[in-house]
Amino acid sequence: MKSGVLLKGGKLFWLLLAFIVSFLPVLISLPGNLVGLITGLFAFRILIQLGKFHFPGRWMKTLLVAIAGLLYFFEYRYQYTVETAVNFFVMFSALKLLEIRFERDCHLLIYLLLYLNSTRFLFEQGILWTIYVWSAMLLCLFALVKLHSSPAGKSLVSGLGRFFGLISFTIPLVIILFIFFPRFGPLWQFHLDTGKGKTGISDQFSPGDIASLSQSGERAFRVTFSGEAPAKSEWYWRGLIFDEFDGRTWRQSELLGVLAAKVSQPGLTAAQLKSWPSYEVLLDPTQQRWGFGLSNSMVAGNDPVRTGEGLFRFAQNVEQPKQYQLYWRENDEISSVAPATRDLRLPANIGTRARNWIDERQRKGLTGSALIAEILAFYRNEPFFYTLRPPQIEKDLVDEFLFDSRQGFCSHYAGSMVFLLRAAGIPARLVGGYQGGELGEDGRYIIVHQYDAHAWVEAWLPETGWRRYDPTAQVAPERILNGLEMAVAEEGSFLEGVIFSARKFDNVSVVRWLRLKMDSLNYSWQRWVVGYNGETQENFLKDMLGTVSATSLAVALALVGGGVLTLMSIVVVWSGRRSVLPPSLVLFKKLEKRLSKAGIKRETGETLRAYLVRASEIVPDAKPELMAFLQRLEFIHYASSLPADVREKKVLAPMRRLLQDIVRILKSVQIK
Amino acid sequence: MELVKPLRNLLEQKFWQWIGRRSPSKARVELTLRNIYVLPTSKGLLFGLMLLVMFITGVNYQNSLVLLTTFFLATLFVVSILAAFSNLSGLILSLRDSDDCFNGEMASFNFVIIDPKEKRRQRLMLTLETSGDREIFDCVGHSTSVSLGLKCRARGQLSPGRLLIETAFPMGLVRAWSWVRLDGNIFVYPAPVKGSRCVGDTTDEEWPSGGLRGTGDISGVREYLAGDSLSRVSWKHFASKGALYVKDREDAGRSEVWLSLDEYASNSLEIRLQNLCFDLLELDVKGASYGVILGDKKSARGMGDIHRRELLRSLATYRLSLSGTNK
Numbered sequence: 001m002k003s004g005v006l007l008k009g010g011k012l013f014w015l016l017l018a019f020i021v022s023f024l025p026v027l028i029s030l031p032g033n034l035v036g037l038i039t040g041l042f043a044f045r046i047l048i049q050l051g052k053f054h055f056p057g058r059w060m061k062t063l064l065v066a067i068a069g070l071l072y073f074f075e076y077r078y079q080y081t082v083e084t085a086v087n088f089f090v091m092f093s094a095l096k097l098l099e100i101r102f103e104r105d106c107h108l109l110i111y112l113l114l115y116l117n118s119t120r121f122l123f124e125q126g127i128l129w130t131i132y133v134w135s136a137m138l139l140c141l142f143a144l145v146k147l148h149s150s151p152a153g154k155s156l157v158s159g160l161g162r163f164f165g166l167i168s169f170t171i172p173l174v175i176i177l178f179i180f181f182p183r184f185g186p187l188w189q190f191h192l193d194t195g196k197g198k199t200g201i202s203d204q205f206s207p208g209d210i211a212s213l214s215q216s217g218e219r220a221f222r223v224t225f226s227g228e229a230p231a232k233s234e235w236y237w238r239g240l241i242f243d244e245f246d247g248r249t250w251r252q253s254e255l256l257g258v259l260a261a262k263v264s265q266p267g268l269t270a271a272q273l274k275s276w277p278s279y280e281v282l283l284d285p286t287q288q289r290w291g292f293g294l295s296n297s298m299v300a301g302n303d304p305v306r307t308g309e310g311l312f313r314f315a316q317n318v319e320q321p322k323q324y325q326l327y328w329r330e331n332d333e334i335s336s337v338a339p340a341t342r343d344l345r346l347p348a349n350i351g352t353r354a355r356n357w358i359d360e361r362q363r364k365g366l367t368g369s370a371l372i373a374e375i376l377a378f379y380r381n382e383p384f385f386y387t388l389r390p391p392q393i394e395k396d397l398v399d400e401f402l403f404d405s406r407q408g409f410c411s412h413y414a415g416s417m418v419f420l421l422r423a424a425g426i427p428a429r430l431v432g433g434y435q436g437g438e439l440g441e442d443g444r445y446i447i448v449h450q451y452d453a454h455a456w457v458e459a460w461l462p463e464t465g466w467r468r469y470d471p472t473a474q475v476a477p478e479r480i481l482n483g484l485e486m487a488v489a490e491e492g493s494f495l496e497g498v499i500f501s502a503r504k505f506d507n508v509s510v511v512r513w514l515r516l517k518m519d520s521l522n523y524s525w526q527r528w529v530v531g532y533n534g535e536t537q538e539n540f541l542k543d544m545l546g547t548v549s550a551t552s553l554a555v556a557l558a559l560v561g562g563g564v565l566t567l568m569s570i571v572v573v574w575s576g577r578r579s580v581l582p583p584s585l586v587l588f589k590k591l592e593k594r595l596s597k598a599g600i601k602r603e604t605g606e607t608l609r610a611y612l613v614r615a616s617e618i619v620p621d622a623k624p625e626l627m628a629f630l631q632r633l634e635f636i637h638y639a640s641s642l643p644a645d646v647r648e649k650k651v652l653a654p655m656r657r658l659l660q661d662i663v664r665i666l667k668s669v670q671i672k
Numbered sequence: 673m674e675l676v677k678p679l680r681n682l683l684e685q686k687f688w689q690w691i692g693r694r695s696p697s698k699a700r701v702e703l704t705l706r707n708i709y710v711l712p713t714s715k716g717l718l719f720g721l722m723l724l725v726m727f728i729t730g731v732n733y734q735n736s737l738v739l740l741t742t743f744f745l746a747t748l749f750v751v752s753i754l755a756a757f758s759n760l761s762g763l764i765l766s767l768r769d770s771d772d773c774f775n776g777e778m779a780s781f782n783f784v785i786i787d788p789k790e791k792r793r794q795r796l797m798l799t800l801e802t803s804g805d806r807e808i809f810d811c812v813g814h815s816t817s818v819s820l821g822l823k824c825r826a827r828g829q830l831s832p833g834r835l836l837i838e839t840a841f842p843m844g845l846v847r848a849w850s851w852v853r854l855d856g857n858i859f860v861y862p863a864p865v866k867g868s869r870c871v872g873d874t875t876d877e878e879w880p881s882g883g884l885r886g887t888g889d890i891s892g893v894r895e896y897l898a899g900d901s902l903s904r905v906s907w908k909h910f911a912s913k914g915a916l917y918v919k920d921r922e923d924a925g926r927s928e929v930w931l932s933l934d935e936y937a938s939n940s941l942e943i944r945l946q947n948l949c950f951d952l953l954e955l956d957v958k959g960a961s962y963g964v965i966l967g968d969k970k971s972a973r974g975m976g977d978i979h980r981r982e983l984l985r986s987l988a989t990y991r992l993s994l995s996g997t998n999k
Binding site: 082107108114115117118122133134144145162170174178186187319565569573 | 705715719722726728729730733735738739741745747748758761789808810840842
């Protein structure tokens with residue numbers, strides 16, 4: 001039969017508190033009936049404690065497990081994502097609550113809670129979340145400590161003090177482990193995604209897409225340049241190339257499967273690259289495989305890889321903030337790779353007026369760069385209007401936009417321009433990505449938001465290769481120079497769908513300051529802690545270790561970590577056996593040693609007073625000092641008006657001086 | 673299985689011999705690096721398992737924060753080894769004078785745990801391995817005393833045997849413990865059992881007649897002598913005269929008795945000792961002057977607490993080897 005110390009009082013309180021705090025973030029995202037189940041279980045446990053119910057028997061428990069299993073099954077059926085896995089774990093941790101009866105049952109539940117808390121990091125890595133999760137974990141650990149400390153109600157403050165003392169002891173070792181522990185790839189691959197929706201630019205492009213992105217104040221990525229950043233008008237972050245158009249939607253012809261074959265980084269070694277200016281991108285999770293970068297950027301590693309078009313692709317979907325370093329050189333020519341036939345292909349049934357417009361210009365003898373200039377001038381001079389609320393176009397996306405409505409935003413302009421160029425026989429493609437960005441705190445880095453999403457044109461001419469053209473800049477130059485907010489300031493459509501976003505209140509300087517401060521903090525956190533992986537570890541440690549390999553890391557870890565651990569152990573062992581004499585008696589011991597060297601040994605049972613009086617008779621020269629020393633010693637140990645340690649502080653310094661004097665006198669005097 | 677058992681016993685025996693050599697029996701035992709042992713508990717192993725799962729999660733999802741958390745918890749595990757060790761380290765254990773007792777009674781050993789550093793030691797558990805009696809306590813301040821009981825099963829000298837002091841503070845993940853053996857025995861007297869006594873020829877004196885049931889009149893007082901029982905001090909006289917007097921019984925002077933082991937009828941030595949013990953206590957209550965003859969050894973005759981204790985101790989150890997600790 002089971003037996004043990006029943007769980008009650010303070011111990012249960014801390015356990016339940018840890019339970020609530022650990023479960024809160026999960027409950028928010030959990031479907032209603034599972035929330036109901038968990039709340040019910042919790043209430044049930046409380047009622048048991050209050051004596052309203054008994055602990056459930058075996059049948060009852062089986063029933064509850066069955067109910068939970070069914071609820072779970074009907075909620076998720078055949079969805080296998082990290083989120084559903086975590087929720088499964090959550091549900092059964094909650095069921096465990098009903099089995100917590102004795103003190104010794106608590107360990108497993110606390111371990112489950114600790115693990116549950118750590119899984120939160122699979123979804124969130126911001127600094128505020130980290131603080132929350134770690135606080136919840138500390139609460140779990142405190143509940144564990146409470147379980148093993150005496151029930152007698154010692155003050156909470158001293159208990160917490162001891163607890164944090166223990167925690168602070170771990171800090172040096174944790175830092176060492178984190179820095180030096182060799183990072184290696186996944187032991188096996190999980191085919192579970194985190195179940196979060198894809199964000200950011202998608203792999204196909206209909207007119208409305210950018211408009212809906214522009215309603216999002218979320219961050220897309222952040223960039224830090226190692227040297228000087230290029231001018232803001234050059235901040236074109238390329239992400240995808242849309243080269244297929246069916247009259248309605250732009251698609252990318254790129255097949256992820258053939259990526260490997262397309263890796264191209266013409267004739268550059270890693271060593272050569274390191275002499276280039278570089279920048280670091282920290283990409284927020286997109287659940288997609290693409291990265292973003294300036295044109296003419298190169299990569300040193302192999303995740304991401306660089307495609308022939310100079311785009312960056314990761315081996316897997318970006319489910320966690322991803323950090324990568326790119327090397328780049330300013331050059332107008334984006335790529336010299338010759339165009340393919342698909343860069344000229346057009347749908348047959350639309351754009352008749354546009355084709356005629358091009359024919360007209362070509363008949364005038366305009367070709368190549370002159371024709372491109374004519375097209376850009378067309379956008380600049382005709383009454384085009386930049387708006388996030390364009391009228392709906394029903395039939396011909398190209399003609400109606402170019403010649404009738406003339407209202408739209410980047411994808412309309414870029415899409416129509418690619419159409420015009422291809423109609424003129426100039427290979428062209430639509431490029432999707434972000435343009436612009438906001439300077440972070442102190443201007444040290446660039447924050448690119450979803451509303452910076454942009455589309456522009458790349459066209460190929462035999463004499464220049466691929467070049468970038470941006471018709472939007474012709475229509476709304478302020479969009480390129482000052483960002484979307486300025487471009488649509490009159491319209492008031494900036495983030496209009498978002499009810500509350502700190503970004504909307506940027507004109508309040510405190511809000512702006514706070515937002516940038518918070519972002520800066522989060523950025524540092526993500527760069528140095530969240531983004532600390534194999535590559536950054538290598539960059540960070542290569543100066544110290546020379547070559548960074550699993551072996552050199554293991555050796556460094558063993559040396560540094562082992563050293564610190566040994567030091568800690570020595571301190572603990574030594575503090576256990578250190579002399580427990582108060583300092584005044586330590587001084588006396590020193591004096592005794594000196595005196596016995598001079599031939600005056602203290603006899604067993606001789607009191608301090610008798611001994612020092614005897615010594616002063618043998619060495620009369622030192623009598624005043626010896627007597628003064630004795631007087632202070634007696635003051636410390638026998639005067640009762642003040643606490644002993646206070647008395648000790650008062651007279652310790654004079655005693656030291658007296659001791660020195662006595663030693664000097666003893667040296668000078670020949671003892672008979 | 674049959675083959676394994678003797679081997680296991682042998683190993684166990686060797687192990688305890690080794691432990692015994694490491695921490696020999698002493699009057700005061702200080703807990704140090706030499707005699708403190710630390711190992712994870714089963715709950716600590718479970719914690720390790722959880723850490724392993726967390727670590728794999730961190731690696732497979734390439735999640736730095738999960739790894740960082742794993743490192744923190746792993747370090748906490750290591751630190752709690754040090755904490756458990758330091759919770760014991762530096763303590764000094766000793767055995768305070770404990771009362772003798774009669775066979776069959778619960779002997780109570782008073783242990784004193786001194787903490788020279790006077791730091792708060794939480795959740796220590798002291799177990800007397802010979803009886804399994806244990807107490808969980810905090811060690812606050814300079815010294816703490818803990819009494820543990822041990823059932824006496826045979827007369828003789830009784831040592832507390834091996835003590836186990838342990839702690840799983842602060843989180844129950846690791847347990848630090850030490851086996852301690854302390855010098856100091858108590859005497860276990862034979863249990864007093866009334867028996868028949870053949871007034872034999874070996875006695876010099878007469879068994880005091882008649883007034884054995886403690887009816888002696890108090891005729892007066894005499895001055896207190898060392899060894900007189902406190903129960904017979906006349907406090908009235910102390911109050912009026914300021915000196916200690918003991919009530920002198922009429923018959924006390926006259927009844928001088930020798931108790932001899934050979935006078936008892938039983939064949940069993942133990943039963944004869946028990947019977948003698950009973951009569952001895954009876955005489956002591958009456959305040960008689962008495963002595964005992966054990967085989968060819970004859971004790972001094974006398975009275976009072978100290979005398980009684982000496983005689984009882986001689987009964988306790990009669991015909992037992994000197995080292996006679998028993999279990």
